Amino acid sequence: MRSKRPTSRRRTSRTTATAAATVLLTIGATITATTTSATAAAPAPITHDDFNSDGYRDLVVSAPGGTVSGKKSAGYVAVLYGSATGLSTSRRATFSMSTPGVEGLAQSGDRFGQSTATADVDRDGYDDLIVGAPGKDVGSAVDAGSATVLFGSATGLQATDSRWLREITPVAGNRFGMGLAAGWFKIVDSSVAIISKGTLWAFSFQVMPYGRVMTSDYTALSYFVPADFRPASLTMGDYNKDRADDLVILGTGSYGQAGVYGRAVYVSGGGGGWADRHEISGGGPVGASGDVNKDGYADLVVGSPSERDSAGNPSGAGVIYVHLGGPGGLGSRQFWTQNSPGVPGVNRVGDRFGGAVSVGDIDGDGYGDVAIGAPGNDMGTALDAGTVWVMRGSATGLTTHGIRTLSQSPRAVPGTPEKADQFGGALRLIDADRNLRTSLIASAPGEDTGDGRVWVFPGTSGGLSINRSWSFNGGTLRAPTADARFGETLAPHGR
Numbered sequence: 001m002r003s004k005r006p007t008s009r010r011r012t013s014r015t016t017a018t019a020a021a022t023v024l025l026t027i028g029a030t031i032t033a034t035t036t037s038a039t040a041a042a043p044a045p046i047t048h049d050d051f052n053s054d055g056y057r058d059l060v061v062s063a064p065g066g067t068v069s070g071k072k073s074a075g076y077v078a079v080l081y082g083s084a085t086g087l088s089t090s091r092r093a094t095f096s097m098s099t100p101g102v103e104g105l106a107q108s109g110d111r112f113g114q115s116t117a118t119a120d121v122d123r124d125g126y127d128d129l130i131v132g133a134p135g136k137d138v139g140s141a142v143d144a145g146s147a148t149v150l151f152g153s154a155t156g157l158q159a160t161d162s163r164w165l166r167e168i169t170p171v172a173g174n175r176f177g178m179g180l181a182a183g184w185f186k187i188v189d190s191s192v193a194i195i196s197k198g199t200l201w202a203f204s205f206q207v208m209p210y211g212r213v214m215t216s217d218y219t220a221l222s223y224f225v226p227a228d229f230r231p232a233s234l235t236m237g238d239y240n241k242d243r244a245d246d247l248v249i250l251g252t253g254s255y256g257q258a259g260v261y262g263r264a265v266y267v268s269g270g271g272g273g274w275a276d277r278h279e280i281s282g283g284g285p286v287g288a289s290g291d292v293n294k295d296g297y298a299d300l301v302v303g304s305p306s307e308r309d310s311a312g313n314p315s316g317a318g319v320i321y322v323h324l325g326g327p328g329g330l331g332s333r334q335f336w337t338q339n340s341p342g343v344p345g346v347n348r349v350g351d352r353f354g355g356a357v358s359v360g361d362i363d364g365d366g367y368g369d370v371a372i373g374a375p376g377n378d379m380g381t382a383l384d385a386g387t388v389w390v391m392r393g394s395a396t397g398l399t400t401h402g403i404r405t406l407s408q409s410p411r412a413v414p415g416t417p418e419k420a421d422q423f424g425g426a427l428r429l430i431d432a433d434r435n436l437r438t439s440l441i442a443s444a445p446g447e448d449t450g451d452g453r454v455w456v457f458p459g460t461s462g463g464l465s466i467n468r469s470w471s472f473n474g475g476t477l478r479a480p481t482a483d484a485r486f487g488e489t490l491a492p493h494g495r
Helices: none
Strands: 011-013 023-027 059-063 076-080 090-096 114-117 128-133 146-151 159-167 179-183 189-196 201-205 213-215 229-237 246-254 260-268 277-280 286-290 299-304 319-323 333-336 356-362 369-374 387-394 396-406 425-428 439-444 453-457 470-472
Touching: 059 114, 059 286, 128 179, 159 189, 179 246, 189 229, 201 333, 229 299, 246 286, 246 299, 260 299, 286 396, 299 356, 299 369, 319 369, 333 396, 369 425, 369 439, 387 439, 396 439
Parallel strands: 011 213, 114 179, 179 229, 286 356, 356 425
Antiparallel strands: 023 159, 059 076, 076 090, 114 128, 128 146, 146 159, 179 189, 189 201, 201 213, 229 246, 246 260, 260 277, 286 299, 299 319, 319 333, 356 369, 369 387, 387 396, 425 439, 439 453, 453 470
């Protein structure tokens, strides 16, 4: 385990000229946010999404449509801390751009929390949270975008000394922060990757003695993003097991007026950082990483919810691709739709199968299972009510053996399928109680006409437990509720 440093760290920032471009870093005010504290437990091995380093993973739920300080769609994020008894709404904290200590002011349309990423970026033993606000206006540059870094501590995430990241020359419509990833792209240095319109930005934290952290420059890497590529998000994993994380830029391409198709660009990490890039056959705007076949290599799962059908017509039925990792990086590929043998359901226009994906070991057998959301799937007469599929991992990749579907229709699941609920709009498999089995967190951001709600399905040796499922929303956390789209994003883990 990495050694811990004092939580009252002094940080300084500096900006130097580079051959590419730099981004201005603004240090937040040193005022502690008011939160419901997480109870720290005995020291345990570091895990990702563990903001207080108690050995239990924590959950981040975003509500980018939330009204904050009277500003519609300013957005906020909520953190539920894990424990031996799992997640609880009583162990929580909420953050927005109106939280004391967070740099900037809440503005209408900021959509703070639309993207999130986690990792121990300053290497102090506590994981940190990066929050994107791609709709942020910076000066007169509308939707220039920004990102905020909230640092972890023994009591959880803190707004104190948070960092505000933006382009040094904000450009209207760039939507800096639309996609985020954080990992060890240079083996020894943790870094933050941020995507904006047509540009990938790389940022590193340099840790000095006695816990002092200095920040190096952002570098603009526009040559990693093809000119005709529309980026949407990022994911990462060590796909070749060289101890350096690799990055995948997820997005779409266009057939002109005929529709869109999924695309993805693979950027390999290494001792010197990102080395090269190539496009993956079988891409899309949604992705997650984990070890599906238990061979020690991270695998990539990509969702392409607007994928065209075999006749070349835009169907919006959706597809997922599974790219297996290996010594040479990402290799053999599988793909699945609702028309695949053994998969319950039928491809229909607008189902958006693959609109959300997550990887985690639900039953503790060592194989990563995959949760797949189709937020546009109809349930009877309830249009776009949404459905989730869970496929099991195996030595050969995903299998339909033991596949199951989840929705709000079983009596044991709180709620009722309704029009535009979009159940499965975001998914997260997480082990919050350290029992070596992941629970499924599934959201319906359209629930209650756009207020949003999140469900928890505990993992057991027999799979997910429906009878023990429970749900919560912004009101449960005493946070803004109306049109918040609570659960539109559920933070992915570091690696």
